[in-house]
Amino acid sequence: MSINRREFLATGATAAAGLAVTPEWPAIAGASTPAPRVALPVVIASTNGMRGVKVAYDMLMRGEDTLDAIIAGVNIQELDPADQSVGLGGLPNADGVVQLDASCMHGPTRRAGSVACLEDIATPSLVAKAIMDYTDHIMLVGDDAKRFAVDMGFRTQNLLTEKSRQDWLRWKARLNASDNWLDHDDDVKIKFHTGTINMNAVNAAGDVSSVTTTSGMSWKIPGRVGDSPIIGAGQYCDNTVGAAGSTGRGEANIKVCGAFLAVEQMRQGKTPEQALMYTMERVVAMTEKRLLDDRGRPFFDLSFYAVAKDGRFAGSCAYEGGDFAVCDASGARVQKAVYLYKANERPRGPVNGRR
Ligand code: SD4
Numbered sequence: 001m002s003i004n005r006r007e008f009l010a011t012g013a014t015a016a017a018g019l020a021v022t023p024e025w026p027a028i029a030g031a032s033t034p035a036p037r038v039a040l041p042v043v044i045a046s047t048n049g050m051r052g053v054k055v056a057y058d059m060l061m062r063g064e065d066t067l068d069a070i071i072a073g074v075n076i077q078e079l080d081p082a083d084q085s086v087g088l089g090g091l092p093n094a095d096g097v098v099q100l101d102a103s104c105m106h107g108p109t110r111r112a113g114s115v116a117c118l119e120d121i122a123t124p125s126l127v128a129k130a131i132m133d134y135t136d137h138i139m140l141v142g143d144d145a146k147r148f149a150v151d152m153g154f155r156t157q158n159l160l161t162e163k164s165r166q167d168w169l170r171w172k173a174r175l176n177a178s179d180n181w182l183d184h185d186d187d188v189k190i191k192f193h194t195g196t197i198n199m200n201a202v203n204a205a206g207d208v209s210s211v212t213t214t215s216g217m218s219w220k221i222p223g224r225v226g227d228s229p230i231i232g233a234g235q236y237c238d239n240t241v242g243a244a245g246s247t248g249r250g251e252a253n254i255k256v257c258g259a260f261l262a263v264e265q266m267r268q269g270k271t272p273e274q275a276l277m278y279t280m281e282r283v284v285a286m287t288e289k290r291l292l293d294d295r296g297r298p299f300f301d302l303s304f305y306a307v308a309k310d311g312r313f314a315g316s317c318a319y320e321g322g323d324f325a326v327c328d329a330s331g332a333r334v335q336k337a338v339y340l341y342k343a344n345e346r347p348r349g350p351v352n353g354r355r
Pocket of ligand 1: 195196214215216217218225226227228246247248249250251
């Protein structure tokens with residue numbers, strides 16, 4: 001029996017087998033121009049997800065679920081003590097305590113989960129998924145989130161590595177020049193740090209998922225919640241459109257609900273690149289004066305990542321020089337992000353918007 005390509009796709013056989021496919025028609029309603037042919041699956045992430053996008057892609061090729069695949073991808077960074085922006089080894093808050101945020105969305109079943117200010121559990125992405133899978137709620141925080149996780153069988157451990165503890169001590173020592181702590185010559189390097197991993201995927205059937213996980217802004221005030229666990233800011237997906245997520249200064253992203261905004265822009269027909277540039281422009285437009293130079297350019301940076309249901313993808317930054325990780329039929333690689341301002345336009349100013 002012969003079967004044409006469209007019928008073959010419609011059988012779902014391709015999806016079940018996880019095969020790479022090339023959609024022949026634009027999947028996004030309202031798209032003004034036909035989408036270019038893009039091979040599926042596609043996984044994109046912040047650059048620290050280079051190892052993760054390959055792991056996730058291989059799982060999608062084996063027909064595994066989109067959210068399971070990208071969570072396996074981000075687990076690599078969460079469990080890596082050398083990555084000081086996520087999970088085990090993440091830089092702590094002002095009290096020297098590692099507090100983690102994460103959220104995820106599963107496109108095909110339209111579900112979401114989120115956890116904030118989680119301590120002692122290295123994989124908040126899996127805790128967010130457990131909240132999604134096993135409760136009628138979407139978000140749990142703090143000690144109660146930890147108790148839930150322990151009840152679910154998650155293992156507790158000290159997440160503060162010796163390297164992160166030393167960095168915290170040095171930051172603390174430099175807080176006040178007239179305190180009783182001595183400074184060290186290299187302490188000038190100890191500033192506020194940002195870092196996070198966001199990962200988004202679309203499989204051969206066009207199913208979409210998204211996840212973001214982080215230790216948040218280093219030296220933050222205990223209890224501070226960033227954008228990563230906020231559904232619609234740190235990540236968002238809609239199975240009829242695509243997925244988006246963010247890393248960088250969460251306070252700037254929360255005010256524009258950046259991941260939601262990017263997905264909604266794609267829904268209205270913008271390409272991922274156009275949707276992310278629009279989102280970056282909204283971030284700058286919504287930034288308070290103290291964080292802008294006299295020409296209106298932000299002192300901080302922020303990155304967005306988006307993948308459309310048809311496999312087109314992009315990354316964006318405020319300033320030239322940013323990149324992101326992607327894995328598709330051409331393999332895992334780093335690609336340049338689009339940007340609003342040239343690198344030499346970056347104002348000299350407080351790092352990460354801190355004065
Ligand atoms: C946050 N966007 O908590 C996250 C992680 C980060 O500085 O990059 N922090 O704001």
